[in-house]
Amino acid sequence: MKKEIWFGLSILVALVITLFALMPAPADMTNGHVGLLMLALVVIAIMLGFPTAFTLMGMGVMFAFYAFYSRDPGQAWQQTLDLMVQRAYSVMANDVLISIPLFVFMGYLVERANLIERLFKSLHIAMARVPGSLAVATIVTCAIFATATGIVGAVVTLMGLLALPAMLKAGYSTQLSAGAITAGGCLGILIPPSVLLIVYGATAGVSVVKLYAGALFPGIMLAALYVGYVLILAKLKPSVAPPLSEEERRVALPAHATAIMAGGSTRALPGLMGALKRSRPAGVAQRTVVTQLFVALLPALALALFLGLGYRAFTAPADAPTAMVEMGAAQELPPETSYNGGLEEPPIEGGLEEPPVEGALAEPPAAAAPPAAAPIPATEASSTPAQPESQDAPRAYWIAMAICIALAAAFYAYFSFARLEIFKMLLGSLFPLAFMILAVLGSIVFGLATPTEAAAMGAFGGILLAVAYRRFNFGMLKESAHLATKTSAMVCWLFVGSSIFSAAFALLGGQEIINSWVLSMDLTPIQFMLLAQVIIFLLGWPLEWTEIIVIFMPIFVPLLAHFNIDPLFFGLLVAMNLQTAFLSPPVAMSAFYLKGVAPPHVTLNQIFLGMLPFMGIQVLGIILLYTFPAIGLWLPELLYK
Template identity: 30%
Template structure:
């Protein structure tokens, strides 16, 4: 009967590739498949009868409450024109340096990632603000577009990150399931805060490697990364730097510092972040009723989409498990030659390939719940696994043909920039992300050392 689980997985994947809505595909295909299987005695209805409890647990999950709060915070900051002010100031600071504007884009992308975490808004904003200037200064279109796309995706790994919140929820359930399968009854679990702490070093490593790439290109191929000919710094630059950097840095310290210091849960920190974003908007005289309506409407749309996918994924996971899919995957991964190394390698390669076609949320709620309990049963560290998955899924935003960051940027680029230039431009950054995955595989301490130090103290 286990082969039916593979058929279900294939049908869901085909429906998603055709273009059907994710949430409706996950729930509709799974429910229809389960009802047909019941008629032939291949499926136990008890699995479907537990769906109401699963949906209720999703809607009442306190961890997931952080999702709409962080989305609200990100959209509020985007509407307050934080990126525009940051980019303008950093461009002034970096004038005269080889690749100064490119380095500024990466730094601003990192700051926006730590304060907003919304990839689409960051890529579009940076594309509108930075790309015309980069092209005017003589930057190679491939390098300019690739830098903007890659910088925008930093919001996937640098906390507070929506993907880390979702992964924290899925991996926490997977960790508990793995313990139960081994006959272990322990209150110990994995929290979103664990992933936030574990992601700090890998996220900063990505920023450094991005900047190193731009700097290297400026040295080796100066015709692709020019220096700004206007090296004069306008008067009052120091004051503008303080006014531009202090507010977002204060908000970042408020949100992440409260989590790292153990003063607040991620959900409570998200509440502080949402309030802080409103105060920043008010300080810039941009907070008004129209803006609040726009932010709340955007928050409702994004949150509704995410939670509908949660519910659809609950239908899929219960049906997949009822058909014996989890036992099939467990036998496959545990019987592989090479043990844990081969199992993790195959899972990472599978996620990377599927990332060419599916969004990170779909992968998080289709693939991760199936493979994570098995890998955790094999002794894989949950924090390390979560960061590995997060960086792998970050590449899904960059990999053609369906990388969402590519679509976002294509929508705001001038016709003179070809789509193939965008595709070629992100390739070096994809290789950088894969190299960080290799570094994490060789040195797991990059993700696990800081959490261990904080919790030991």
Template identity: 30%
Template sequence: MIALIMFLVALALLLFGIPVAFAFGAVAMIFAFFTPDVGFEVFNILPFRIYGIMSNSTLMAVPLFIMMGLILEKSGMAEKLLLSMSSLFKGVRGGLGVSVVLVGAILAASTGIVSASVVMMSVIALPLMLKAGYNKSLAGGTIASSGTLGQIIPPSIILIVLGDVMSVSVGELFMGAVLPGLVLVGLYIVYILIRAFINKEDAPALVSEEKVSVFELLYAIIPPLLLMVAVLGSIFAGIASPTESAAFGVLGGFILATINKTLSKKMVKYALYETMKLSGMIFMILIGATAFSLVFNELGGTDLILEFFSEDIGDVWVFIAIAMLSIFILGFFIDFIEISFIIVPILVPVMHAFGIDPIWFAILIALNLQASFLTPPFGLSLFFLKGAAKDSITTMQIYKGVIPFILLQLVALALVILFPDLVFAFI
């Protein structure tokens, strides 16, 4: 029971806005100090755990993929992609919304950073959609949800973290996420087209006199696609590890920025600074979570949960249902990183006890965690969109717009649960 109280206290601190790493670290120290059977001796192993984190070759891919995404964010690639893609759907109701989803998918496979994708799409796509007469809620929901595709479409930071936490191959996770990611993209597109068909005023056809040549279209689409194929293809073919392909992706990002004539000292400085800041945040959370898990396990928290699911409940589908529901609800209040480092390690022993395939379970978690970026009131994508859009769209319009897309994410999650072959199609 002390372990459960410890867990609830940590969640309470997060809800009060205490920084994640310090909340988990402080709770671990307090409960270790006031529990005689534990004591500070439990932290003797912590330096070795931290050294293991620092020398983990899999986690080295995180800052590299972040840097690749930041370079591409400033390369001007997104703007060219959207303008060129929208010309393909000119005259089609909902066509601009479809192009936003497709560009979001390409950006997801090229950058994998939600903040960069949502802000880019907000600055570039939202004015175009509003000028075309799109319903504000639909426009906001489309941009926010398309920007979060980077959490399931590889290379995804979530998948890298889950691969490390669950001790499974990141390459196999990348391959397993391809089809579920495409299914989600398809669901988004179908929803936009159906809504445009039912209510013509929500998503009118784009009318533009500007003509984009085939050469301009190919020039905008082919470079990021080549980078995507090179990065992911090298992993899928077994030529390179995720870390090695991430390093190649950084080089490819510099090449694309050079082609677009946007490479500068200022841009490189920005990418390095933001990479260091984001990576430092992630690894500080991981260190705090490691301290938390040491005390939590010493208090018998993991054994208690394992006994509850395997003996008291004893049904694999009940466990999956409770696990998915818990992650979904927690996603309303805390970030995917905290859930990955705190909640997922608690579920892993139960997963092994039931004999659940870890690749399939990890993809379910990734799909579920993606919804956390859209669920109000603390969905990060909602904040990114509102911050970039300023007064052109209200917070309530954004909340209203993302609800259908959250439901579509749950539909995708249900499809992967019912049809596990969606995960193993390319493995």
């Protein structure tokens, strides 16, 4: 047997002996203590490399049998098997989990379509004059690609192949290069459509739609903090991230652009418009000039569309007052018919007697009839209402419009043919992917589609992108489906194992002991939140986010109601905190992903050192989110009041 196996077994035995030493004497041990022992053994087994799902399942079955056997030995086997079937069926019947394979499939399609190479190249050239441009382009590319895939390993691996050699060749620090790639790749844990948020929502019973809406701005904030750190570091220490040379900034121009520029104009818009009015340069077709002019005018057309939609929204007529009167609302009755009292009849002179008339049973004359009551407002409103008039646009709209037009004029004043080529590169790499992401997330956040429906459309959009970039084939489709099936099966087995484990833990009374222990400390909500986040932060060192979510969230979530903490807000903090599971040594999975594709001279210690500043930025992001909860709660409260 290998030495490593003996070493692992010896550690397991030592930890088990330590656990039994800390446990009370067998005579004083309750089933709750056995549940805590099961929890500790599961964590130890996972740390030693045992499969997480089957470890949870095996431990749960054994300790559930123990719990049932201690109550009724004759029914222990039957009750244990019933528990396994019921928990597995409850996972299979969970509709939220259907979106996981579809989102994963979409991610693998985008990855196999090789869009990340085009995206990184275009962003790299577009940000050539920004300090630390390569690192900034890497983080932005990781954020966009992580949003499209949500698979940390895939993003870190691909960016390690594309961006790391480019940054090292440009003279960037190894630590900064490694930190930018690993931190940017981990953004897929937080930014929707994140599989982590789906798993947390299914575990904690929180709406995935609200989680997606709440995680959008914290994810953007964290990416902005990363970019800000790189910009400041590149400005203060140019040797860490040297600026690109003029040769690397140069953009190759096509023949028609060179021919038009020979006419005297280096700006794209005047040059193309002049080529239409006067004689075109030799060898440049009119169709080419018209096409290039249309592409150059796309930002102006988009701005005009945006301003037009804004004007229409601001000047839309106000809703006409409805003719409906709220039930129970007080209505003024005419003085002749007004009365006091709940259900009593309106008072009339003479009590219940008929009005005196001449003759026996003759009806009272028409002139003696009481005056008709004035019509109530609801009767008046029943007539055809007048058409509401359009409102005037507010002054703020005209100010914003003037600012946008001024910015557009400044943009086109410096819009050269080189920038036109960069814009075309972005148009072919960034905008299709961004449009697909915004369509998927927008349909979820604004309630147009469920996460499952949006994931299905996203997967179809991934196929269309692969077809558009001529990367689609049966082999790519088969490989993407195979990888998505493997990942989805892993997540589903995790849920089955964690469900059985949680049931056994509750049967043994472990949850009650933890609840009593936490409540006995008489913590304030702030202290409990700090304690929970510190525990999750420490668990992120040896464990991955999947184990933390499925094992420990069922322990924390029941305590939130006592401390009056919103599970949605707690989930956002957990999602941001769990990124440390990929950035904190010694079990920083993103570091090992990067090391697997990095050049031989890049050591694991250098990667760890590069990740530490970004892990500090994550802690700062958690503090900002806790101090200003509106960062995560404003959008869900606005959309789902």
